[in-house]
Amino acid sequence: MEIPNSEKISYTVLFLISFFMLFTFSPNPLSANEAGAEKIIKEQCTACHRITGEAKSRFELRAPDLMWAGVKFKRPWLVSFLTGNEKNVYQKNYRWDLSRKPAKHIALSGEEAEAVADYIKKHLVDPRVKKDAIDLSHFTELQASFGRQLFIDHSCTGCHQIMDNGKPMGGLQSATFFDSGKRLNKDWILRFNSNPPDFVPHSGEFVADVSGLGLHYITGFIATEGDDSFKFYEPWKSEYFKNASSKRGKVIYKEYCAQCHGASGAGDGPAASGLEPKPAVHARMALDQLPMDYLYNVVYYGGKAVGKSHYMPYWGLTLGEQGVADVIAHMRETFRGGSEVAAAPGKKTGPSGVCPQPRKTRKAPARFQNMKNPLSANSANIRAGEKLFMKKAKPLACAQCHGKNGDGQGALGKALKPAPRNFTCGPMMKDISDGQLYWIIKNGSSGTGMMAFKSLKDTQVWQLIRYIRELGKQ
Ligand code: HEC
Ligand code: HEC
Ligand code: HEC
Ligand code: HEC
Numbered sequence: 001m002e003i004p005n006s007e008k009i010s011y012t013v014l015f016l017i018s019f020f021m022l023f024t025f026s027p028n029p030l031s032a033n034e035a036g037a038e039k040i041i042k043e044q045c046t047a048c049h050r051i052t053g054e055a056k057s058r059f060e061l062r063a064p065d066l067m068w069a070g071v072k073f074k075r076p077w078l079v080s081f082l083t084g085n086e087k088n089v090y091q092k093n094y095r096w097d098l099s100r101k102p103a104k105h106i107a108l109s110g111e112e113a114e115a116v117a118d119y120i121k122k123h124l125v126d127p128r129v130k131k132d133a134i135d136l137s138h139f140t141e142l143q144a145s146f147g148r149q150l151f152i153d154h155s156c157t158g159c160h161q162i163m164d165n166g167k168p169m170g171g172l173q174s175a176t177f178f179d180s181g182k183r184l185n186k187d188w189i190l191r192f193n194s195n196p197p198d199f200v201p202h203s204g205e206f207v208a209d210v211s212g213l214g215l216h217y218i219t220g221f222i223a224t225e226g227d228d229s230f231k232f233y234e235p236w237k238s239e240y241f242k243n244a245s246s247k248r249g250k251v252i253y254k255e256y257c258a259q260c261h262g263a264s265g266a267g268d269g270p271a272a273s274g275l276e277p278k279p280a281v282h283a284r285m286a287l288d289q290l291p292m293d294y295l296y297n298v299v300y301y302g303g304k305a306v307g308k309s310h311y312m313p314y315w316g317l318t319l320g321e322q323g324v325a326d327v328i329a330h331m332r333e334t335f336r337g338g339s340e341v342a343a344a345p346g347k348k349t350g351p352s353g354v355c356p357q358p359r360k361t362r363k364a365p366a367r368f369q370n371m372k373n374p375l376s377a378n379s380a381n382i383r384a385g386e387k388l389f390m391k392k393a394k395p396l397a398c399a400q401c402h403g404k405n406g407d408g409q410g411a412l413g414k415a416l417k418p419a420p421r422n423f424t425c426g427p428m429m430k431d432i433s434d435g436q437l438y439w440i441i442k443n444g445s446s447g448t449g450m451m452a453f454k455s456l457k458d459t460q461v462w463q464l465i466r467y468i469r470e471l472g473k474q
Contacts, residue, residue, distance in 0.1 A: 037119035040112055051124060057202035063094055068126035068199070072188045075117055081105070082113035089183075091161070091172045126188075128198070134190040139220045141232040142297055142305060145455065147221025154208040154218075162225065165457050173204065181227030190219045235300070236292035240325040249330025252323055256315065265335055275311050276447050284415035287335040294396045295331075300324050306395035307444055307451035337415065355425035357408070360418065362446070364439035371435030375462045377469070385467025388460055393453060398464070401449065406471035416449040429472035437465050 030038060041051065048063040050056075055065060069078075080086050084107030093102045108116060151157065157170030162177050180189075192198075193215060196205040210218055224230045235241070254263065260275070262268040265282030272279050287295065297305055300321075303312030315324060363369075375381045389398040389406075396412075403410040406423035413420045423429060441461050444452035453461070 033115045034119055034122075037112075037115040040108070040116055041119065044106065044108075045116075055197075055199050055201055058094065058200060058204075059202070061095075065199070066120070067124055068129065068188065070121045070124040071126050071129040071185060073120075073183060074185055075121060077183045078117045078120065079110075079113045082108050082116060083110055089175045091176060096173065126191075129185075129188050129191045131187060133187045134216065134219055134223075136186055136220055136223060136230075138233045138235075139224065140235065142301060143217050144221050144224055144232070146301075146305075147217035147219070148225075150210060150214055150218045151221055154210055155206070156208070156218075159204070159206065166459075177222055177225055179226030180222045181224045181230060184223065186219065186223035189222050190215070193219055193222075234293070235321060235325075236296045238321065238325075240321045241292075241328075243322070244325040244329035246326070246329040246333045248323075249326035249328065250334075252319060252327040253330055256318065257327065260311075265331075275309075277309050277311070277449060278417065279312070280449075281415045282331060282335045282337075284337040285335050286337050286411040288332045289411040290400065291396070292328075294400075295328050296324065297395060299328060307454060308449070309447075354408075354419070355422060356428035357419065357422050357425060359421075359428070361421075361436075361440065361448075364433075364436045368435035368439040369433055371433075371438055373434045373462050373465055375459070375466055377466055381463050381466045382470055384460075385463035385465070388456070388464050389467050393460075393464070394455055395451065395453075406468065412449070418448055420450070423468050423471040426472040429469075434465055437468065438462070441465075 045051070045066070049066045050061070051066050051069075053065075053067065058064075073081075077086065084105065088102040088105070090096075090102060148162070151160075151162065159171045159173040160175060160177050161168045161170040161172060163169070168176075168178070193210070196207060224232075253261075258269050260267075260269040260271045260279040261282055262272070262279075267279045267281035267283075269279065294306065298308065298312065300314065300316035302310065302314030304310040305314065315327075319327065389402075390404065391397050391399075399406075399410055401410045401413045401416065401420040402408055402423060403413055403420075408420040408422040410420065438461055440450060441453050441456070441464060444450050456464075
């Protein structure tokens with residue numbers, strides 16, 4: 001977003017006037033606490049930090065500018081930082097050209113820090129940062145993951161570190177974002193992201209080609225990362241779903257979904273013959289048994305968002321939340337196909353009866369083939385794998401397709417071609433290497449219903465493989 005020059009100037013003027021008023025004609029004299037805080041800041045902070053003036057290059061500064069600190073930081077973090085209880089934000093020193101070792105920041109007593117934080121909150125504000133400029137009350141966990149991906153795609157990790165797979169990832173040049181959600185205020189992040197040079201000109205900062213929804217996602221990601229108290233919105237628990245109408249949904253299905261999934265959900269719409277994987281055969285799926293978060297995410301955000309094919313479009317912008325709720329209501333009422341096949345007693349090869357399975361799965365690259373499971377086959381690892389398999393894995397638990405017994409006969413499994421792997425088929429499974437299993441779980445099996453589980457940590461993938469190996473021993 002570009003800010004016109006004239007507006008920049010008027011902001012600056014406003015800004016200067018407001019400071020002038022604060023320090024000169026303030027109609028309310030400072031309270032004892034405020035006067036004390038102001039004294040601390042003038043005596044102990046302004047030697048390094050500026051609290052008034054225009055943004056400058058960090059090459060002319062000793063420490064980050066604080067004239068907008070009141071709208072930039074969350075108060076609890078600020079107090080914690082000022083009492084010496086936070087890690088350095090800049091791991092290679094703010095002035096990385098001078099020294100590589102970050103110095104320890106001066107610490108205040110708890111009481112002083114509270115007073116200084118109050119003072120900062122009240123007086124160091126920036127009129128460019130508008131309260132509630134970004135609304136995160138409808139921000140979902142999946143949107144945060146889009147923001148994270150954009151953060152990576154747009155080189156942000158070139159200079160800012162985030163956690164990946166339980167480890168720090170990225171360059172150490174600038175502020176770390178491990179727990180940016182605890183530190184930074186959402187409205188400040190939005191304004192900063194909209195034009196970084198307004199705050200840190202000629203400091204190595206970067207203007208990215210992100211706008212509209214992308215800006216919303218990336219800002220939401222930074223504003224929530226590491227903040228456990230943030231409650232993500234769960235659309236499937238909203239009023240839209242309470243008021244959903246399968247009658248309206250039926251019309252939507254005909255107008256939008258039938259072109260691929262077919263008028264009766266047989267997967268035979270006019271577009272289908274050119275697609276691989278084929279559109280899901282809803283008529284054979286127990287869609288009423290699928291978790292709502294999965295159904296919502298695949299319909300609203302499309303196949304790619306849940307690790308599946310991008311041939312399945314994202315419908316949210318076309319249909320809105322109510323439309324998505326309606327079409328889901330229709331599908332859940334109409335498509336109640338294959339419930340899980342009960343295990344046939346006494347069959348060694350597993351109830352699917354197909355063992356060995358025809359298997360055309362792509363081979364993992366050589367460097368994966370030789371990987372060995374680093375986790376031992378103890379019961380803790382196997383149980384952790386089982387939990388993920390049955391319930392916890394996102395976007396969708398393995399059992400939904402591979403079945404509770406691991407035989408490939410889950411609620412969704414029967415509708416998929418090729419069929420999900422039958423893990424109970426020991427003679428076939430013993431020829432599939434750990435590295436192959438790892439690679440497919442991480443990346444999916446393209447052209448099939450097997451989705452990529454990008455959000456699983458390595459340890460979780462290896463726990464799953466421990467569990468899968470147990471299934472083959474039965
Ligand atoms: C000797 C110089 C120095 C003094 C004195 C100093 N600071 Fe800092 N301050 C820094 C540096 C350098 C950083 C960046 C540190 C880091 O990597 O986290 C910093 C960071 C900060 C931050 C976080 C800024 C950001 O953008 O992330 C705040 C807030 C802050 N200082 C407030 C204060 C206050 C309030 C005082 C006075 C009580 C003070 N500082 C005194 C050097 C100083
Ligand atoms: C080439 C290096 C570089 C890249 C790439 C980069 N930034 Fe920055 N970023 C900076 C610099 C420099 C600053 C100012 C602070 C400083 O001097 O380190 C900064 C500051 C920030 C801040 C304020 C952090 C704070 O605590 O003060 C945010 C938010 C931010 N960047 C977001 C992003 C986003 C989002 C992207 C990707 C679209 C991105 N940055 C890409 C260099 C970079
Ligand atoms: C352009 C073709 C196309 C259209 C139009 C389309 N879909 Fe899909 N859909 C697909 C494909 C292809 C898949 C299978 C993706 C995969 O398995 O990787 C799919 C999968 C799905 C799934 C997931 C089932 C599973 O296997 O997990 C649901 C639910 C779904 N679509 C619902 C809808 C709804 C609702 C609409 C209409 C609003 C719709 N689709 C319109 C192509 C389409
Ligand atoms: C939406 C349905 C679906 C879900 C959910 C699913 N799978 Fe699969 N999976 C499949 C299908 C279909 C195949 C067969 C792919 C093929 O033939 O290449 C498959 C194949 C596999 C394979 C076989 C790789 C090979 O080389 O033979 C592994 C391993 C696997 N899945 C693991 C998992 C794990 C672990 C989970 C849960 C974290 C999971 N799957 C969730 C549908 C699914």
